[in-house]
Amino acid sequence: MGESPYTVTTMPAARRPGCPFDPPAELIDARRHGPISRFTFPGGKPGWLITGYDLVRSVLADSRFSSRKELMLHPTIDYGDIEIPPAPPGEFLLMDEPQHSRYRKPLMGKFTVRRMRLLTERVEQITTEHLDAMEQAGPPADLVTAFAKPIPAVMICELLGVPYEDRGSFQEQVDSFMDGETSDEDLVAAYTATQDYLARLVAAKRANPTDDVLGDLADTDLTDEELKGISLILLAAGLDTTANMLALGTFALLRNPGQLAALRAEPALADRAVEELLRYLSVAKTFMRTALEDVELGGQTVKAGSRVILSYHTANRDPERFTDPHTLDLHRQEGGHLAFGHGIHQCLGQQLARVEMRVAFPALVNRFPTLRLAVPAEEVALRPETADIHGVKSLPVTWDV
Helix, strand or coil: CCCCCCEECCCCCCCCCCCCCCCCHHHHHHHHCCCEEEEECCCCCEEEEECCHHHHHHHHCCCCEECCHHHCCCCCCCCCCCCCCCCCCCCHHHCCCCHHHHHHHHHHCCCCHHHHHCCHHHHHHHHHHHHHHHHHHCCCEEHHHHHHCHHHHHHHHHHHCCCHHHHHHHHHHHHHHHCCCCCHHHHHHHHHHHHHHHHHHHHHHHHCCCCCHHHHHCCCCCCHHHHHHHHHHHHHHHHHHHHHHHHHHHHHHHCCHHHHHHHHHCHHHHHHHHHHHHHHHCCECEEEEEECCCEEECCEEECCCCEEEEEHHHHCCCCCCCCCCCCCCCCCCCCCCCCCCCHHHCCCCHHHHHHHHHHHHHHHHHHCCCCEECCCHHHCCECCCCCCECCECCCEEECCC
């Protein structure tokens, strides 16, 4: 048994004023005290918070920690004695082996590096179309609605095979249950409508398979319910994350003009810029695991049944892993960030996200050399910390014409 660990009593509710890219100060402070802290869940239930890079990475690769939904607690909501049900069929992100691999394996061949690079031309086309529309409409613009959301939305709709005429209403439904601010009643309604739509889409693919991911999976032994669950996971992983990376990443570049200038001047810097923005922003902030047996972590004994919160954004700012971690440095040589996770649950769509960002960031900053915020930086509204994905609600920008 090690020294008595630092204690964090609640998940921080907000980031420091003027620091929209940094993790909440309380989490950074917890990391300074060591890579593992005690944590009190709502309702007084004890658990652990891991903020250090090495420990987060080790837990993600350790089969003694479970991802099963029914074993989890919410870090900010007290559900009392309500029994959490297992993940619905197909939602493999919240499952362990062997159920996890049953759903993930049929998808792996569809998200390879090679296959995603073949989509580069289509991503370039979609990006150009939205930049053209921005330029034609003229300044100012909300970069979220004009650029950041539409690019991954079109790509995920095409991968799932959502008909063109349905995409507008479909994206509105998805936005409603992902933005972190929808009322409980509206959230349930939007989530139910999305599920209903996906059920109809799966039925259509069964009847007439098409050349897309969902169309391919319709020809397997997966049930309709399983296909619907897989579709929801692909939506959650492929839309909100990349949209917020594009918007928040642009905000970060505009606040770091030297880095923005480097990206414009060095086209070959795009790959490294994407990796550094992923590390620096870590929009998928936290994940959770549950210990299936007693495990020694960082000098502490995590008892079987204990819930462990994994803080990706502090792990990716860990000074023991990254030099000057709170600085955005597009020339950074250190790789190995955890923005896409690690282990068997590492993000399946990470290569698609990389392609989208690798194309979109340089295209945007080169098309609009005078791009800048249209409001003071402190007036840019952030998504609430209760949202699963960190980002901005809107990003007003302008440029010279």
